Amino acid sequence: MKKVDQIETSTVSRRRFVRVGLLTTAAVAIANSPLMGPLLETARAATPDLLHDTYNSLLAFIVPGPDAYSQAQGATSPTLGGVDANVAEMLIGTLDLSVPFLPQFSATVATILNNLAQLVNPSANSPFESRFANLKYVEKVAVLQIMDSTDSLKTLGGVLPLLVAALCYSDAGTFDPATRSLTGRPVGWTISNYSGVSDGRDEFQGYFENKRSAGAATGERDHA
Amino acid sequence: MRDVIVVGAGGGGAVVAKELGARGLDVLVLEAGARFADPEKDWTHFESDANNPYLGYFRFGPADRSKPEWVREVPQNMLFVQLAGVGGSTNHYQGNSPRAVPGTFIGYDGTDRQAYDTGHLFPFPYRELIPYYEWVEATLPVQTAPMGRKEEMFFQGAELLGLPLQLGKDITGAAFRPQENAILQPQGTAGKTGDPQRIRFAEAKGCTFCGHCSQGCFEPLGAPINLKAKRSTSVSYVPMALTCDRWSKQGKPITLFADSFAVRINTDGISARGVTWRIGATGEILTEDAKVIVLSCGTVENPRLWLNSGFPNSNGWVGRGLTDHYVDVVTGVMEFDVGTTRGPGSNGRIDYPGHGMLEVVGDTPGLRAGLCAFSDAGVPGFYDNGLPGGSYGADTVGRLIGNDLKEAMEHVDRLLNIDIFTDDDVEFQNSVGLSSSYPPDEHGPVPRIEIFQRNRSARTIRNREFLAQKAVELLRALGAKKVHRINKPPFVIHSHSTMRMGLSASDSVLDDNCEAREAKRLFIADNSALANGIGGPNPTLTTQALATRTAEKIFQQYFGGDAWITKEAPVPSTDAAITRALTGHRSVS
Numbered sequence: 133m134k135k136v137d138q139i140e141t142s143t144v145s146r147r148r149f150v151r152v153g154l155l156t157t158a159a160v161a162i163a164n165s166p167l168m169g170p171l172l173e174t175a176r177a178a179t180p181d182l183l184h185d186t187y188n189s190l191l192a193f194i195v196p197g198p199d200a201y202s203q204a205q206g207a208t209s210p211t212l213g214g215v216d217a218n219v220a221e222m223l224i225g226t227l228d229l230s231v232p233f234l235p236q237f238s239a240t241v242a243t244i245l246n247n248l249a250q251l252v253n254p255s256a257n258s259p260f261e262s263r264f265a266n267l268k269y270v271e272k273v274a275v276l277q278i279m280d281s282t283d284s285l286k287t288l289g290g291v292l293p294l295l296v297a298a299l300c301y302s303d304a305g306t307f308d309p310a311t312r313s314l315t316g317r318p319v320g321w322t323i324s325n326y327s328g329v330s331d332g333r334d335e336f337q338g339y340f341e342n343k344r345s346a347g348a349a350t351g352e353r354d355h356a
Numbered sequence: 357m358r359d360v361i362v363v364g365a366g367g368g369g370a371v372v373a374k375e376l377g378a379r380g381l382d383v384l385v386l387e388a389g390a391r392f393a394d395p396e397k398d399w400t401h402f403e404s405d406a407n408n409p410y411l412g413y414f415r416f417g418p419a420d421r422s423k424p425e426w427v428r429e430v431p432q433n434m435l436f437v438q439l440a441g442v443g444g445s446t447n448h449y450q451g452n453s454p455r456a457v458p459g460t461f462i463g464y465d466g467t468d469r470q471a472y473d474t475g476h477l478f479p480f481p482y483r484e485l486i487p488y489y490e491w492v493e494a495t496l497p498v499q500t501a502p503m504g505r506k507e508e509m510f511f512q513g514a515e516l517l518g519l520p521l522q523l524g525k526d527i528t529g530a531a532f533r534p535q536e537n538a539i540l541q542p543q544g545t546a547g548k549t550g551d552p553q554r555i556r557f558a559e560a561k562g563c564t565f566c567g568h569c570s571q572g573c574f575e576p577l578g579a580p581i582n583l584k585a586k587r588s589t590s591v592s593y594v595p596m597a598l599t600c601d602r603w604s605k606q607g608k609p610i611t612l613f614a615d616s617f618a619v620r621i622n623t624d625g626i627s628a629r630g631v632t633w634r635i636g637a638t639g640e641i642l643t644e645d646a647k648v649i650v651l652s653c654g655t656v657e658n659p660r661l662w663l664n665s666g667f668p669n670s671n672g673w674v675g676r677g678l679t680d681h682y683v684d685v686v687t688g689v690m691e692f693d694v695g696t697t698r699g700p701g702s703n704g705r706i707d708y709p710g711h712g713m714l715e716v717v718g719d720t721p722g723l724r725a726g727l728c729a730f731s732d733a734g735v736p737g738f739y740d741n742g743l744p745g746g747s748y749g750a751d752t753v754g755r756l757i758g759n760d761l762k763e764a765m766e767h768v769d770r771l772l773n774i775d776i777f778t779d780d781d782v783e784f785q786n787s788v789g790l791s792s793s794y795p796p797d798e799h800g801p802v803p804r805i806e807i808f809q810r811n812r813s814a815r816t817i818r819n820r821e822f823l824a825q826k827a828v829e830l831l832r833a834l835g836a837k838k839v840h841r842i843n844k845p846p847f848v849i850h851s852h853s854t855m856r857m858g859l860s861a862s863d864s865v866l867d868d869n870c871e872a873r874e875a876k877r878l879f880i881a882d883n884s885a886l887a888n889g890i891g892g893p894n895p896t897l898t899t900q901a902l903a904t905r906t907a908e909k910i911f912q913q914y915f916g917g918d919a920w921i922t923k924e925a926p927v928p929s930t931d932a933a934i935t936r937a938l939t940g941h942r943s944v945s
Contacts, residue, residue, distance in 0.1 A: 133642055133643070133644055134642065134644070134645075135640060135641065135642055136632065136641045136642065136643050152403070169590040188838065192406060192655070193757065193758065193760065194729060194757045195725075195761060195762060196758055196759055196762065200543055207759060209759055209762050211762070213762070214708075214945065221924065222404075226408065226410055229410045229424060230410055232772075257395055259415060269758060272736045273735050273739075276735065277734065277735075277738070277739050277741070279736060279776070280433075280732075280739075280741045281741065281742075283526025286432060286433045287407065287430065287431070287432065287433055287434075289433065289603065289733075290433030290434070290435075290732065291433075291435070291729065292846055293726070293729040293730065293755055293757055293897045294726045294729050294730040295437070295726070296724045296729070297722075297725040297728065297757070297761060298403075298407075298723065298726030298729075298730035299722070300725065300727060301720075301721040301722045301725035301726075301765060302403040302404055302407075302720070302721065302725075303402050303403055303404050303721075303722070303770075304397070304403075304404045304408075304722070307402055307403070307404040307405065309404075309411075312400050312402070312405055313475045314402070317721045320721055320722060320725070321521050321721065321848070322627050323762065323765065323766070323767045324518075324721040324767070324768040324770075325768060326697060326720075326768050327697070327769075329400075329401035329402065329568065330401075330550045330552075330566055331401075331550075331552055331564060331566055331575055331576075331577055332545075332546065332547070332549060332550050332552075332555035332560065332564030332565060332566050332567060332575065333547070333564070333567060333698040333699065334547070334549050334550055334565075335504045335505065335547060335563040335565040335567075335695050335698040335699045336502055336503075336542050336546070336547025336548055336565055336699075336818075337502070337504055337508055338502065338503060338505070339500065339502050339503065339534070339542040339850075340503055340507070340511055340521075340533075340534050341521070343523075343534070344499075344500055344541065345499070345526045346500055346523065346524055346533075346536055347523055347524045347525070349465050354859075
């Protein structure tokens with residue numbers, strides 16, 4: 133084994149190291165889109181309140197609850213929802229990490245949602261700073277439909293609902309990475325009636341027709 | 357000079373390394389990701405810790421979790437799931453280890469022989485692979501899965517559809533059966549209690565039914581690493597490879613370097629001669645020569661490495677022919693608890709040769725909710741996004757969001773989920789290549805993965821619809837309160853055939869020994885070497901059987917050795933000699 137000074141290939145530019153992730157395709161497509169290009173400038177002007185409103189309303193869209201954002205969209209639920217799950221910051225942070233070469237990608241995504249909201253309902257101006265947060269549920273579906281049918285936004289339209297739903301129903305809201313433990317019972321566990329993690333369960337129901345190996349007809353059903 | 361360098365310590369590479377180490381060869385294994393030497397410390401049961409695609413320990417990224425994952429261009433709505441690290445994707449797999457469908461091999465003469473992708477068959481008969489299947493099944497070991505509640509329900513449903521029970525390991529017709537799993541059967545208190553004081557090794561042995569296959573198996577607590585329930589290669593083949601001298605008369609322990617990303621295969625113009633790799637922690641670039649190189653870095657990184665190394669691609673098939681089983685999910689909301697979150701990921705299956713397979717699947721709530729919301733078919737009741745796909749009596753088709761999602765997820769343990777794995781065609785259009793729009797990363801030009809989901813072959817689409825209909829029928833027969841078909845975009849948890857072996861030099865990269873047609877002494881041993889999608893079954897066992905065959909071919913062809921698979925008895929990875937070697941104890945009961 134020997135050490136070499138550089139990778140022996142002319143196709144690799146070591147000065148162009150960039151680390152990117154799952155949503156990079158969306159980011160690049162957005163950046164290259166004539167329709168969406170200006171969003172990058174607009175996104176830099178996004179305020180924390182605007183981000184907060186936009187992502188809470190997205191959480192309420194995918195997993196509604198009794199919160200103000202769910203009420204504003206006209207689709208509520210008596211049980212706790214995505215806003216209560218304490219995952220908004222995790223969602224924003226995850227989006228930012230997904231495209232490290234594009235600072236504040238979460239702001240870009242929020243701007244996309246709010247600009248599409250403007251297209252869907254130009255008069256949705258209140259009560260929130262975010263236009264997306266002011267949409268009715270069916271109007272938010274229309275935003276998703278536009279994303280699904282727009283080449284530069286398809287990846288984002290596909291991944292966002294998945295990511296939001298997964299965070300809301302996972303342990304993300306109470307997971308402490310420093311201790312790798314939970315600080316409380318996650319909302320997602322409560323609203324799915326999940327019993328929580330365990331090293332084992334009382335679930336073994338025996339073997340089908342007592343067969344413990346393929347091709348064997350014997351085998352005792354030791355318990356059921 | 358080494359005898360062999362294996363690139364990748366996942367489902368296939370670890371097999372070649374162990375087999376050749378056991379023959380006494382000097383084997384170096386390079387793994388790009390984390391070492392994962394101590395699952396009880398490395399892993400937890402929390403989804404946020406394990407499964408976050410950007411920060412989790414299960415991702416395709418460097419060992420250092422403070423660094424982002426590695427880039428891949430995926431220019432469509434798609435989720436491509438692969439893991440880096442010793443064990444690769446077997447660390448989060450369900451351990452399902454069925455054999456391939458015989459109709460996907462040359463020489464098959466069943467009456468349904470025209471039902472398969474006959475243009476892209478395996479270049480040797482199915483029966484030739486059986487001794488290698490048996491060898492791997494004994495080594496892992498593979499055992500018949502027990503039932504949880506979800507399997508009891510699933511089997512009832514299969515019987516209501518009029519399906520027979522399959523008794524053997526070889527697929528002979530449409531039938532249901534317990535999975536053949538690379539998971540140790542429960543013994544003692546395993547599967548009988550959630551009491552943490554009573555499910556430690558050795559009071560509990562084998563699967564404890566914890567329900568955390570997707571977060572990595574480290575049960576039972578206290579068990580030596582080679583006695584953990586789920587037989588990821590990180591706890592089976594890799595420990596064997598590292599202790600070859602302790603259980604094989606002529607064995608020589610392999611050398612394993614983690615955090616070592618191969619960036620180039622070196623050649624003399626005719627044969628592969630060495631590997632150059634980058635160490636993640638330091639950025640150092642190292643190189644070493646070997647008599648034989650084996651690529652096992654997966655269906656994406658193999659073609660990337662080939663192309664970045666400047667190797668020829670005369671017929672254009674490097675990276676082409678990606679098969680992914682065109683996965684879909686149909687979920688039934690039952691009136692009662694079916695134990696969705698308890699027990700292994702899947703212990704029951706139905707095979708429909710010529711069409712694909714159905715599996716009953718359970719998982720944790722975050723993963724399940726995310727999968728319910730991941731579709732290419734719009735939002736039920738609003739729009740279908742123009743994606744064809746029948747309901748066949750399902751209540752909804754498309755992504756579940758809003759109160760539909762909340763209603764479905766209200767009792768996660770009442771969800772009876774059926775995953776659909778389609779017997780899909782090898783198609784030139786579906787591919788892994790190099791991105792022209794992204795900048796290179798520290799390992800060179802980055803890969804681009806493309807599946808033309810809306811332009812798949814008629815047979816592939818027909819097969820998927822057939823399976824979706826059967827899944828809906830099964831759930832309806834069981835009295836599901838609601839049935840939801842998600843109609844997914846490419847959800848690639850099985851990927852294969854991007855460096856396919858084949859009969860014809862015009863549409864394959866590898867010959868029938870899995871040696872590259874255009875680079876001697878270069879072999880491939882992972883899912884990318886498969887000639888096709890093996891008809892729908894989970895691919896890992898077939899990849900491991902084929903990797904065993906490839907190891908034997910290498911030993912015979914380049915090291916003057918004899919074949920051993922039909923002459924010797926395999927040593928199980930749970931053997932006491934291996935346990936002793938790993939623990940330093942003279943005996944472990």
